[in-house]
Amino acid sequence: xxxxxxxxxxxxxxxxxxxxxxxxxxxxxxxxxxxxxxxxxxxxxxxxxxxxxxxxxxxxxxxxxxxxxxxxxxxxxxxxxxxxxxxxxxxxxxxxxxxxxxxxxxxxxxxxxxxxxxxxxxxxxxxxxxxxxxxxxxxxxxxxxxxxxxxxxxxxxxxxxxxxxxxxxxxxxxxxxxxxxxxxxxxxxxxxxxxxxxxxxxxxxxxxxxxxxxxxxxxxxxxxxxxxxxxxxxxxxxxxxxxxxxxxxxxxxxxxxxxxxxxxxxxxxxxxxxxxxxxxxxxxxxxxxxxxxxxxxxx
Numbered sequence: 001x002x003x004x005x006x007x008x009x010x011x012x013x014x015x016x017x018x019x020x021x022x023x024x025x026x027x028x029x030x031x032x033x034x035x036x037x038x039x040x041x042x043x044x045x046x047x048x049x050x051x052x053x054x055x056x057x058x059x060x061x062x063x064x065x066x067x068x069x070x071x072x073x074x075x076x077x078x079x080x081x082x083x084x085x086x087x088x089x090x091x092x093x094x095x096x097x098x099x100x101x102x103x104x105x106x107x108x109x110x111x112x113x114x115x116x117x118x119x120x121x122x123x124x125x126x127x128x129x130x131x132x133x134x135x136x137x138x139x140x141x142x143x144x145x146x147x148x149x150x151x152x153x154x155x156x157x158x159x160x161x162x163x164x165x166x167x168x169x170x171x172x173x174x175x176x177x178x179x180x181x182x183x184x185x186x187x188x189x190x191x192x193x194x195x196x197x198x199x200x201x202x203x204x205x206x207x208x209x210x211x212x213x214x215x216x217x218x219x220x221x222x223x224x225x226x227x228x229x230x231x232x233x234x235x236x237x238x239x240x241x242x243x244x245x246x247x248x249x250x251x252x253x254x255x256x257x258x259x260x261x262x263x264x265x266x267x268x269x270x271x272x273x274x275x276x277x278x279x280x281x282x283x284x285x286x287x288x289x290x291x292x293x294x295x296x297x298x299x
Contacts, residue, residue, distance in 0.1 A: 186279030
């Protein structure tokens, strides 16, 4: 193994890279983080709210649970080239197992510090979230193992609790109002099977509701281009709305659909995984602009 030193390998709810990035309770990949061109690994990159136990009350699929960071330094050699492996293991029936056919693997070359080279460390971060192969509702104990040149340098153990959501398989393309929530099952390659999945229960706007005599279970898009919500009527004749939706990438006028208020789900396959590889409810607002919605963050 190259002459390198693992400075840290931690998991946390937030981390800091010249600014704070909360991870815990956010939706999948909440940030596009551009790694700064200049920063100090020992001053500008560290963990916040470090923990080894995560309360997942109200969490469901596509909510982030934690991220982890590591820093591998080269303080002796002119240049250190290493192979890095990270295994994410689950404890099932008292045995550790890896749910993937492969692990996180990459190579890194770390120059020794000089006046021209402002760092002599390799630092990185990765998210973990509730989905089919990472944090699962029936598994509570996990571990992360960090290997350099096939030598295990550190293992971090952690647990989750109170993760519970409806695991009744439903057919893909499912979309309806259930109690106070809008629910859907996307036709997703990253799902629990080819034709079924678990319901995604969308968080609603807790500050908005009013009684009405409109037909229960109606779903509609407002005729207002500044109102970025999906509205619906519950079984008790109460109008609610989702939290605010997001603009779809690049936000162009639609060339696929011509009707304002059109709602659809983005499918994904092994060959076509949509913009991010995962699925949304999408719609056209009153100005024919595309919007999208996921289950949203945990309150």
